[in-house]
Amino acid sequence: MRLKNYKDDLKKRLGDPEYAAEYLAQVLAEKDSAAFLIALKDVVEAGGGMGNLAGRVGLKRPSLYKILSKNGNPTLETLQEILEPLGLRMSVALGKAA
Secondary structure (H helix, E strand, C coil), rough: CCCCHHHHHHHHCCCCCCHHHHHHHHHHCCHHHHHHHHHHHHHHHHHHCHHHHHHHHCCCCHHHHHHHHCCCCCHHHHHHHHHHHCCCCCCCCCCCCC
């Protein structure tokens, strides 16, 4: 029996904005910025790819790859620009301590 490629399945699921939002929220909750950027890259690839998004946000494709690498350090503004065309946005919620 042949195993299913998890990346293909993940990409299909991340095409759903609600699933993508929850996926990013769960990774963000781990407080690992490198993992978050890799997860965001997965969402971008599911949403049409780097080339497509780069044109929509006014960045060059190599710049977008660099921003979303595990060593990337995007600004809040850049993250918002990347999320918007994917139908996502950043928000703040009350924590458990509040």
